[in-house]
Amino acid sequence: MKPTSLLLPLLLACCPTEACEGLVIERAWIREAPPGARVMAGYAELRNDGASTLVVDAVESSGYFDHVMIHETLLEEGRARMVPRDTLEIPPGATLSLAPGGLHLMLMQPVSDLALGAEVPLTLRCGEAVTETRFPVSAAAP
Numbered sequence: 001m002k003p004t005s006l007l008l009p010l011l012l013a014c015c016p017t018e019a020c021e022g023l024v025i026e027r028a029w030i031r032e033a034p035p036g037a038r039v040m041a042g043y044a045e046l047r048n049d050g051a052s053t054l055v056v057d058a059v060e061s062s063g064y065f066d067h068v069m070i071h072e073t074l075l076e077e078g079r080a081r082m083v084p085r086d087t088l089e090i091p092p093g094a095t096l097s098l099a100p101g102g103l104h105l106m107l108m109q110p111v112s113d114l115a116l117g118a119e120v121p122l123t124l125r126c127g128e129a130v131t132e133t134r135f136p137v138s139a140a141a142p
């Protein structure tokens with residue numbers, strides 16, 4: 001094995017990853033839930049100020065939620081149902097709304113109750129790149 005092949009994994013592990021290029025997160029919030037709630041919902045405006053399509057393929061909240069899923073509420077034959085989505089695609093110059101009744105983040109199994117005003121760190125992944133942000137817990141949209 002060449003010595004350089006041993007160095008590459010070390011270099012990749014030590015160096016910070018890049019942010020999701022062009023991703024701007026605005027009006028982020030998590031809807032306040034009653035004590036003991038096992039699911040919460042997160043909303044935001046995701047804007048792509050970059051030159052190429054952004055693909056958010058995972059969202060994480062280590063230490064706050066067991067896992068986070070991307071969902072979309074669809075209305076079919078007068079009935080609303082939630083459908084999981086694998087990714088969120090945002091074309092250059094576009095804004096994608098995560099809002100009640102549409103696309104949203106399902107925050108599953110909170111580690112503890114979150115009080116009104118708490119700020120929850122979330123990590124959005126775009127392949128190997130990540131963007132970290134905070135979503136405040138609120139009774140209504142900002």
